[in-house]
Amino acid sequence: MNEQPPPSLMTVDLDTFLCRLREALPRPVPFAHSRVQTDRQLIQRAAVYHGGLLLADGVGASTVNIYDGLDTTGELIDSFSVATSTPERHIYEKGLALRVGLYVDLGANVSAFTAYYDPVPREKG
Secondary structure, three states, rough: OOOOOOOOOOOOHHHHHHHHHHHHHOOOOOEEEEEOOEEEEOOOOOOOEEEEEEEEEEOEEEEEEEEEEEOOEEEEEEEEEEOOOOOOEEEEEEEEEEEOOEEEEEEOOOEEEEEEEEEEOOOOO
């Protein structure tokens, strides 16, 4: 039989890509998430950051920086950098504790970015 190879991630739409990514994870992502389309503060208080998913557009390389803070003067806690039309995901199962808040700084050529977080901070220990 002539088996067709599965389509590459670059030939599927974003919703299909995200669905396939969720299926590939060992269990469903139990955290809240937000799609980010502009630089912005997602959370204005202590919380837990669990990662993100970046998809660069077809124009050029893309970057996203994540800060524990109210803006880009906060502490850099995660950074994404990918080539044209490439996805990158970072998942922190136990999460990174945020003291101040969650701020997302999008670089150029971002097709989509989703941040995963728990808005309720966990106790220290």
